[in-house]
Amino acid sequence: QVQLVQSGAEVKEPGASVKVSCKASGYTFTTYGISWVRQAPGQGLEWMGWISTYSGKPNYAQSLQGRVTVTSDTSTSTAYMELRSLRSDDTAVYYCARGQCSGGSCYSDFWGQGTLVTVPS
């Protein structure tokens, strides 16, 4: 069965960086991309970016451009999201999700359990 298992919760100081991992299993890793979505406490979903695990090419939300990097390691079927220069409003649950994105169709069919990143103010 398809599973995405994310790394554990993190507490980071303002200005630091965080790197969240997402290990996929139950399918051929390079057949689907990986999206990253975050959700601040009590708020809605915010798309952060997507990576084609086949080509390694990423695509980022403009609001996070320059602070976020998404990578993937096909040898371990693991995707990573690094967010730099953390601020208190980056406090959120970060989700990875298996994604399809082509021809105007962009959706995520399996999601990780989420990783809480806390940045104290």
Next chain:
Amino acid sequence: QSVLTQPPSVSAAPGQKVTISCSGSSSNIGHNYVSWYQQLPGTAPKLLIYENNKRPSGIPDRFSGSKSGTSATLGITGLQTGDEADYYCGTWDSSLRAVVFGGGTKLTVL
């Protein structure tokens, strides 16, 4: 402020039907496919509908999706207390070159 607009909340009685709207523009819903997600309290989102009206395996046919112009609608029939959740629409925005979501709709089954 979300790019896609959803009502903050909807409610209906068990067994009844409810619809949730999602309004966008020509750069997103108007030219791309819409997906819908259900998020139960304290859990990750779950895909309910993709490509406007397709259901993934395991999603009951009580859930349906449609799209017309720059708006989309999620329909849920035979409401159950277990359907109480937040529902989000999402799509690709060709101008922003990003996935955009609605602000979410909280469904209460009275």
